[in-house]
Amino acid sequence: SQHSAISSFSFFQQRIEIHKLRQGDNLILGFSIGGGIDQDPTQNPFSEDKTDKGIYVTRVTEGGPAEVAGLQIGDKIMQVNGWDMTMVTHDQARKRLTKRNEEVVRLLVTRQSLQKAVQQSMMS
């Protein structure tokens, strides 16, 4: 995975490329998402700002394609294959991740740990 740190507005983002795994008739990515503009943001355990209605990774299957690609629990997904995920409903997010004719999804994610790591490295 490539590390690129965009320092404007304290955004620390990582690009993750996941190759979908075929299981029977389905292509699975191996993680679960939560959030969306139609959901209740105060219930989100991973967000720092409790008004953030973005899409977060709530679970990563062990040994699944997402874990292999480096996705971690608590990541906020900003883009999927170029599509914005910060202002979508839960169902729209699901649909964009599970398009049947795509074998690879490229995610743009941000995570707090990443943010903290960069801050620490900058301070030190």
Added chain:
Amino acid sequence: KIESLKVTVDFLKVPLGLKKPPLKEALAAVPGPGRPKPLGVERHKPRRSDTMDNESQYSGYSYKSGHSRSSRKHRDRRDRHRSKSRDGSRGDKSVTIQAPGEPLLDNESTRGDERDDNWGETTTVVTGTSEHSISHDDITRITKDMEDSAHLDCSRHLGVALAGALALLAFLTPLAFMLLPQLLWREELEPCGTPCEGLFISVAFKLLILLLGSWALFFRRPKAFFPRVFVFRALLMVLVFLLVVSYWLFYGVRILDSRERHYQGVVQYAVSLVDALLFVHYLAVVLLELRQLRPQFTLKAVRSADGASRFYNVGHLSIQRAAVWILENYYHDFPVYNPALLNLPKSVLSKKMSGFKVYSLGEVGFLLQVGTGRGAPPSPWGSPARGRALPRCSHICGSAPHRLVVAVEEAFTHIKRLQDEDQKNPREIMDPREAAQAIFASMARAMQKYLRTTKQQPYHTMESILQHLEFCITHDMTPKAFLERYLAAGPTIQYHKDRWLAKQWTLVSEEPVTNGLKDGVVFVLKRQDFSLVVSTKKIPFFKLSEEFVDPKSHKFIMRLQSETSV
């Protein structure tokens, strides 16, 4: 106006007279010897219609009605006048045409398709049949009806007479109790002043109440004749009999023999009998009327011919009473049985179902009515090659109602109710009947076509349509209200009495018919051409529990985070 209508009506008749194919193909299917005759009869027809002589038209009809009248005489003892004569009475107005779409014999097994082209002309073939021959089924039916009705009459009258005598006895007994001492040993009686007078008044009023109550409860025209004795009524009669007899016994021993002096006691004795009778009357009300009102069972009635079904809730009833209840509801809930609508192919309809045929040599038209609808047809779903009615109907039936509605609406615009301020010639003012006849001609064609395509022809004669039109005009109904009777098949009771066939039902049951209804009881109400299968189910026992909801407890939040795995 009437002359012009006559001409229009003539005009309507003539093209119809040319259409013969269905009749001919049926005739072709029939053995040889009978064939020449109906054709010969048909040839007479144009001559008759040319003269437009009402008498000759009605002659054919009167043969028909004469026969059916005789066969029905045995069944319809209670009908005061045969309403079939209603059409003959209008002979003076030459506008009305005899509609031979009337059912010939009193059965619903119709010759549907053969009658399609007959409306508006005299069908001499079929009338010829009815004068000279009767089918085997007719014979069995007539004899059965004769013996059945004879048997029922006897037992029915006996029951009523017995009940009447008992009631009279019970009513007069208290009076007798009070009068006999006065008549027999008046001088020895103790004088009895105010208490006795009070008792006399109370006896008088109680007897009056008893009389009114009995009249309300018992003296009603019976709605049906049950095959078996009505258990509760018999029970009550026995009770009353025992009561009266025991009172008389005591009276005879204690009062008559010993010449009781204490008159007040005698009067009180009589009053106690009246009280007891009132309580028996109360018991009768509860047993006969109230017990059946609370619903206990749900009856499902399914018509075997086309599957029309209904559910009814009834209380505790015996099987025979439940059967009568179902029949009463059948006549206004179920759409009328129209075998033509079952879309049976003509070959199936004309096939003879019963074991053998009774021929009258020389009569061919007879075969057309034999065996129609008897028992179950072999296969309701004819192959598309044979069944001809359905595919053709689908594109006609769609447009026919619309055309009919347009024609009727247009016809109704020709009529206007006379307002007082209109100054009109007395010659132009019409009564409803004339108004109906005036506008009928313009919609007759559309109506006839529509009825033919929906196979309702046997149910509506021209006369009945005219009467209905007159009725609608009198009550200022719109065309749509006039048409509601024709656009949908109504319940049986809406049609003429001849269609009711109310005397033909037979109750078939595995259990004795005086048994009460229980869960799972099945009985069948059979008629000639179809039957109603009734099954019973107990209404379930409901266990209702209570839950209190605080009005302040209605609160809402946004939906929780949902988690989807991808």
